[in-house]
Amino acid sequence: MRNYSLKTLEKMLERAKEKYYSETSKPCGNWGDGMRLSKLPQYKAWERARDRVCELEKAIQKKKEEMKNA
Numbered sequence: 001m002r003n004y005s006l007k008t009l010e011k012m013l014e015r016a017k018e019k020y021y022s023e024t025s026k027p028c029g030n031w032g033d034g035m036r037l038s039k040l041p042q043y044k045a046w047e048r049a050r051d052r053v054c055e056l057e058k059a060i061q062k063k064k065e066e067m068k069n070a
Contacts, residue, residue, distance in 0.1 A: 006063045013056040020049040 004012070023046040 004059070004063075006060065006067065009056060009060045009063060013053065013060060016049065016052045016056055020046075020053050023049045 023043070
């Protein structure tokens with residue numbers, strides 16, 4: 001990940017979480033919509049959104065540690 005400022009990373013995380021939540025709540029159109037967790041790992045868009053959120057959270061944690069040590 002590029003060397004973004006902490007403020008920029010936090011904005012990116014906010015947008016990534018919005019995308020993640022929209023993918024999580026997107027209906028499939030079948031009877032199992034209430035049992036979303038068993039169905040979600042099949043969807044590539046949801047996986048990409050989840051991975052992006054995790055990546056940004058790690059980058060923010062790393063940036064905070066760098067700022068603390070500097």
